[in-house]
Amino acid sequence: MATQAELKKVRVSMMNAVHDLAVLVARDEGLFREEGLDLEVVTTPGTAQIDSDRRAMQDVIFDRTMEALYNTGGVDQFRMCEWGIMKRTVEAESCGQRPSKIVALGAAMSKMAIITRANSDIYEPEQLADVPVAVSPYNGSHFTTLKMLEGFVAKDRIKITDSGTMRQRLEAVANGDVAAGNFNEPWISVAQKNGMRILMESHSTRSEAAGDELDGPTLAAMFRAEARASEMINAHPEKYVHYFVAETGGLLDPNEMQTWRLLYGPPAPYTRERFDYTYQWMRGYPDLVTEGATYEASVDNRAWEA
Numbered sequence: 001m002a003t004q005a006e007l008k009k010v011r012v013s014m015m016n017a018v019h020d021l022a023v024l025v026a027r028d029e030g031l032f033r034e035e036g037l038d039l040e041v042v043t044t045p046g047t048a049q050i051d052s053d054r055r056a057m058q059d060v061i062f063d064r065t066m067e068a069l070y071n072t073g074g075v076d077q078f079r080m081c082e083w084g085i086m087k088r089t090v091e092a093e094s095c096g097q098r099p100s101k102i103v104a105l106g107a108a109m110s111k112m113a114i115i116t117r118a119n120s121d122i123y124e125p126e127q128l129a130d131v132p133v134a135v136s137p138y139n140g141s142h143f144t145t146l147k148m149l150e151g152f153v154a155k156d157r158i159k160i161t162d163s164g165t166m167r168q169r170l171e172a173v174a175n176g177d178v179a180a181g182n183f184n185e186p187w188i189s190v191a192q193k194n195g196m197r198i199l200m201e202s203h204s205t206r207s208e209a210a211g212d213e214l215d216g217p218t219l220a221a222m223f224r225a226e227a228r229a230s231e232m233i234n235a236h237p238e239k240y241v242h243y244f245v246a247e248t249g250g251l252l253d254p255n256e257m258q259t260w261r262l263l264y265g266p267p268a269p270y271t272r273e274r275f276d277y278t279y280q281w282m283r284g285y286p287d288l289v290t291e292g293a294t295y296e297a298s299v300d301n302r303a304w305e306a
Contacts, residue, residue, distance in 0.1 A: 008221075010037055010040070011076050013075045014041045016247070017243040020079065023229075025229040029229065031226075031229055035225045036221060039222070044066040067088065077208065080139070080207065081206060082206065084207075085206075089101055089102050099211065101300040102299045103299075103302065105268045106267055112141060112182055113199075114200050115180060118194075124199070125151075128199075131180065133161070133180045134180070135162070135181070141181075144182060146285060166187040167187070170191060174194065189258045192258065193256050207270065212300075219303035233264045238259055270301060
């Protein structure tokens with residue numbers, strides 16, 4: 001095994017356990033070190049963290065903590081929902097930000113769920129026409145709300161609203177301040193514990209982004225470690241519940257976490273077909289992403305060309 005001095009240093013961001021679990025497990029199980037990497041995970045405010053504040057939800061996405069950290073060189077690489085990565089890679093340079101490219105389809109297949117309070121009179125997705133659903137704008141909960149509801153509700157009748165972090169959002173739904181909200185784990189499990197109603201849920205894939213400074217062999221080593229971590233999580237998800245319990249600040253006991261929702265896979269190249277489909281879908285809604293993006297300018301699968 002390489003000595004500490006021989007390890008390649010890399011800094012990556014971490015916002016929410018469910019989206020970044022393969023990275024956390026690969027770090028804590030020593031898988032990155034086995035690939036010759038000294039990988040530092042930099043935690044930034046994510047909407048699923050109980051002590052997170054609205055820094056993670058600035059109206060201007062590049063003012064949010066993780067994006068600002070990448071822009072100033074604080075991290076080399078980050079991952080978010082596929083649509084969030086698309087928006088940030090396509091729009092960064094035109095907004096005067098540090099450029100990045102999509103370098104992989106990520107490991108996490110995070111479950112997202114639209115939830116109402118227990119005594120709600122909403123029983124089916126069609127009843128959410130013209131009813132605001134609480135989300136994190138331009139993050140996974142926003143995009144998956146559109147994806148899930150468009151099979152039941154006309155696009156122009158899908159409405160969203162910002163009710164804060166996952167904890168704040170759950171309180172707003174429970175109190176009847178908003179009719180429904182979109183959540184990921186561990187907050188879906190918290191909602192179930194409190195008897196709230198799940199209307200619909202779906203997996204959603206992460207994408208990985210990086211600047212040109214992070215070379216192909218290093219990314220390939222990272223993704224091999226994350227692929228091994230994904231196998232470990234899928235085989236024994238209960239072993240990693242503590243990451244989620246910590247995120248709720250004690251609102252969830254280990255045995256209350258619904259680990260069957262956790263699903264991870266090996267990072268994979270981001271194909272032209274996937275880019276075209278995802279980009280055109282986003283262009284079908286106003287203000288989700290700017291026009292004029294191309295696969296060549298937005299994607300670099302150099303991890304598989306090393």
